[in-house]
Amino acid sequence: MHLQVDSVSKRFGHGSSSKLVLDRISFDLHSGEFVALVGSSGSGKSTLMRLIAGLDQPSAGSIRIDGQPVRRPGPDRGMVFQKYSLYPWLTAAQNVAFGMALQGRPRAEIRERTAFFLEVVGLADAARRLPRELSGGMQQRVAIARALAADPRVLLLDEPFGALDIQIRETMQEFLHRLWSQTGLAALLITHDLEEALLLADRVHILAPSPGRIVRTVTVDHDRGAMGQLRVSPAFLALREELACCLRSLEPATGR
Amino acid sequence: MPRSDAARQASRCLNHPWTLGVAGVVLVLLLWALVSNSGVVDRLFLPTPQAVLKAGQDQWTSGMLVRDALASIQRVFLGFALSAGLALPIGIAMGSNAVICRLLEPLMGLVRYMPAPAFIPLLIIYFGLEELPKVLLIFIGTFFFNALMIMDAVKFVPHELVETARTLGGRQLAILVRVVAPYIAPQVLDTYRINMASAWNLVIVAELVAATEGLGKRISLAQRFLRTDEIFLGLIVIGMIGLLIDLGFRALMRRSCAWAN
Numbered sequence: 102m103h104l105q106v107d108s109v110s111k112r113f114g115h116g117s118s119s120k121l122v123l124d125r126i127s128f129d130l131h132s133g134e135f136v137a138l139v140g141s142s143g144s145g146k147s148t149l150m151r152l153i154a155g156l157d158q159p160s161a162g163s164i165r166i167d168g169q170p171v172r173r174p175g176p177d178r179g180m181v182f183q184k185y186s187l188y189p190w191l192t193a194a195q196n197v198a199f200g201m202a203l204q205g206r207p208r209a210e211i212r213e214r215t216a217f218f219l220e221v222v223g224l225a226d227a228a229r230r231l232p233r234e235l236s237g238g239m240q241q242r243v244a245i246a247r248a249l250a251a252d253p254r255v256l257l258l259d260e261p262f263g264a265l266d267i268q269i270r271e272t273m274q275e276f277l278h279r280l281w282s283q284t285g286l287a288a289l290l291i292t293h294d295l296e297e298a299l300l301l302a303d304r305v306h307i308l309a310p311s312p313g314r315i316v317r318t319v320t321v322d323h324d325r326g327a328m329g330q331l332r333v334s335p336a337f338l339a340l341r342e343e344l345a346c347c348l349r350s351l352e353p354a355t356g357r
Numbered sequence: 358m359p360r361s362d363a364a365r366q367a368s369r370c371l372n373h374p375w376t377l378g379v380a381g382v383v384l385v386l387l388l389w390a391l392v393s394n395s396g397v398v399d400r401l402f403l404p405t406p407q408a409v410l411k412a413g414q415d416q417w418t419s420g421m422l423v424r425d426a427l428a429s430i431q432r433v434f435l436g437f438a439l440s441a442g443l444a445l446p447i448g449i450a451m452g453s454n455a456v457i458c459r460l461l462e463p464l465m466g467l468v469r470y471m472p473a474p475a476f477i478p479l480l481i482i483y484f485g486l487e488e489l490p491k492v493l494l495i496f497i498g499t500f501f502f503n504a505l506m507i508m509d510a511v512k513f514v515p516h517e518l519v520e521t522a523r524t525l526g527g528r529q530l531a532i533l534v535r536v537v538a539p540y541i542a543p544q545v546l547d548t549y550r551i552n553m554a555s556a557w558n559l560v561i562v563a564e565l566v567a568a569t570e571g572l573g574k575r576i577s578l579a580q581r582f583l584r585t586d587e588i589f590l591g592l593i594v595i596g597m598i599g600l601l602i603d604l605g606f607r608a609l610m611r612r613s614c615a616w617a618n
Contacts, residue, residue, distance in 0.1 A: 154524050176526035186517045190539045190616040200525030203535070231616055251525050 102167060102254040102287050104130040104153070109162035110312075111148055122148050124312040125162065128304075130255065130287050137290040137302035138315075139344075141352060145313030146291045150259045153289070154180050166254065176204060179248030180257045184264040186244055187232040193243045194219060194228040200251030218246040221280065238269040242276070249280075255287040262297070274300055275328050282325075295344055299337065300328060307344060309351040317347060404586035409593070412586040421575070426594060428571040429560050432488065436495025437556045441549055444503030449537065451504065452511025462508075465501045473498030473555075474562050481567065491563040498559045499552045506552075510544035511537060543610055543617040550606035557599050 111123040122145040130136045140146045151157040153164055155174040164171040166178070174180075179200075187196050194215050201211045219225050222242040232240055241261055248256060261277075262270040278301055281288050292298050298305045299321055307317040319340070323331060331337050370376060386406065392398060393405040400408070416422035451458045476497050480490035514537055522532045564573025572591050579587035611618060 154520075156520055156523065174520070174523040174526075176524075178524065180521065180524040182517050182521065184517075185515055186521045188518060188536070188539070190542075190614070199522075199535075203522065203525050203527045203531055233616070247525070257524075 102132040103165075104255055104287065104289070105163075105165045105168075106130075106149075106153065107163045107165070109149070109152060109159045109164060111145065111152060111157070112160040121312040123152075123159075124314040126313065126315055127162075128306055128315065128318075130289055132254075132287050133285045134304065135281055135288045135290070135302045137292060137298035137305045138308055139292060139295055139298045139305060139348070140308030140313065141293055141310055141348065143310040143313075144308040145310075146293075146308055147259055149313065150180075150257055150289075150291050154178055154257055176200060176251040177254045178257055179251055179253030179255070181241070181244050181248050181259065181261045183260040184237075184240075187240055187247075189232050192229050192231055193224060193235065193239075196232070196243050197246045197250050200247055204251065214250050218250045219243075221249070221283075222246040222276075236269070237265050238273055241265065241273065245277070245280070249284070249286075253286075255289060258288060258290045260292055261290075263292070263294075270297075271332075277301060278325060278328060295341055295348065296332065299341055299344070300325070300331065305344075307347060307351075316351065317344075319344065401583060401585060404589055408586040409589045412584070412590045413594075416575075416587075416590065422590075422594070425570050425572045425575050426598065428568075429564065429573065429595075430598065432491045432560045432563070432571070433495060433553075433556045435488075436492040436560070437499060437549075437553060439492065440496045440500040440503055440552075440556075444500055444507055445545065448504040448507025449511050449533070449541075451508040452514075453533070453537065458508065462505075465505055469501040469505065473559055477563065477566055486567045491560065491568070494563045495556045495559045499556050502552050502555065503548055506548040507541065507545055510541040510548070514540045543614040546606055546610045546614070550603055550610075553602055553606070554599060557595065557602075561595065 106126055106128050108125040108127050109123060110121065110125055112119050112121050114120055126149060128136065138146050138149065148157070152159050153171065155171045155178065158172075171178075188199065191199065197218055198211050198215045201214060206214075216225070216228075219228055222245060224239060224242055224246070227235060227239060227243075232243070235243065245256075245261070258277075262273045265273060274297055281301070288301075290298065290301060299319075303321055305319045305321060306315045307319070308314065309316045321340075323334070323337060325331060389403075390406050393400070393403045404412075413422065416425075447461070451461055473494055476494060477490070480493055484490040484493065518536050518540065519532055522536045527535065560571070561573035561576070564571040565577045568574040572595050576588050576591040579585070579591065
């Protein structure tokens with residue numbers, strides 16, 4: 102799998118009132134890679150994700166998967182939204198099965214894969230519960246299982262843990278890292294949390310706001326064996342601080 | 358010890374959701390019985406509960422009550438089924454398609470404000486005095502409300518739910534059936550429950566104007582013969598049937614849309 106984002110720009114509105122939201126974004130993502138895009142609000146990162154998902158069209162540039170241009174949403178790009186994306190009338194298992202049912206897979210296969218992916222995200226016991234009976238972290242794990250069960254070639258994560266408490270977020274980050282290293286899937290993460298990006302991704306692109314553009318790219322290759330220790334290791338903290346400075350310098354003056 | 362037990366039992370009884378509601382009804386019934394039996398008000402204007410009960414027994418044994426109720430219920434159900442059945446696809450189409458919405462919303466907004474009973478003369482000229490004009494009156498009086506309320510329900514389906522389905526490979530029809538329909542189901546049932554009350558209003562209006570049988574017809578006949586006991590009976594029966602339908606919708610909603618409660 103090769104996702105190519107090639108000088109993608111996005112402009113909202115027409116004429117003099119139009120606004121450039123993304124300015125010539127380019128990057129690549131291959132199978133087995135984990136890439137993160139970090140930016141503050143206004144950096145157009147969610148817009149970029151929507152373009153890659155095919156929910157919106159770029160004004161200029163191209164997005165290709167294995168050479169094929171992206172025209173509409175498709176199950177090859179599994180998307181996990183920040184929140185509220187589980188179907189409240191379906192149980193956890195039915196939510197996981199939802200994408201496969203849309204694809205018209207045989208019932209036996211759906212049942213088997215649903216059980217498997219619920220097991221993968223550690224929610225086999227919660228299979229028959231409704232979303233409102235699950236905690237925020239569990240809901241996001243169901244959403245991830247649902248995306249994975251549809252057999253995507255790349256997993257698109259749009260601030261997947263943004264609505265969670267900090268402790269749960271840390272557990273979920275470790276969970277996501279384990280999941281990614283086990284499945285060898287390509288993953289694209291969008292976040293405003295620098296630590297999250299550095300912990301999870303091999304490559305981190307820093308986005309500057311208005312218009313959103315990539316100003317810096319860092320390759321991260323620390324040992325993620327013990328994530329808890331990594332969070333506080335001097336080298337990690339130094340890199341994080343350096344990039345945090347970079348992000349702060351990109352913010353427009355507050356005018357105080 | 359036994360005293361606090363009794364107190365606790367009394368408080369539990371008082372906290373039961375129905376206790377106060379039943380108490381309110383009983384209170385009014387008692388007041389009615391007291392005032393009407395005391396002779397302060399002329400019996401011709403305010404019949405006693407016994408007289409109303411007697412009128413009910415008479416109409417029941419002669420079969421008139423059941424015949425009237427069935428006639429009214431049939432009109433309501435025909436008219437409302439027509440209205441609900443057509444409002445569902447049209448409301449969904451308006452809620453999910455901007456062009457259809459812009460085309461129909463102003464029109465419906467206008468017609469909605471025309472009082473349905475004002476259509477009665479036209480309906481009688483067009484369709485005479487049979488069942489059809491009555492059924493159509495109920496249709497006219499509820500269709501626009503049903504359609505507009507269903508449209509609103511569709512418009513408030515969260516984008517995330519629709520877009521998630523799209524990223525999972527869902528196309529328009531699949532999304533309509535698997536996302537929009539289940540999401541709006543509780544609101545649609547509630548819409549029907551609320552507008553059913555209008556349907557009952559209208560059937561009585563239609564029967565007051567022209568009918569051979571029906572609960573409204575019975576009331577208008579009773580007026581001619583100054584039978585206030587029969588008017589009271591008609592009102593109470595209409596209210597009770599309406600309440601039963603309301604409770605039926607609520608039960609249906611509790612059973613089919615447990616996730617929304």
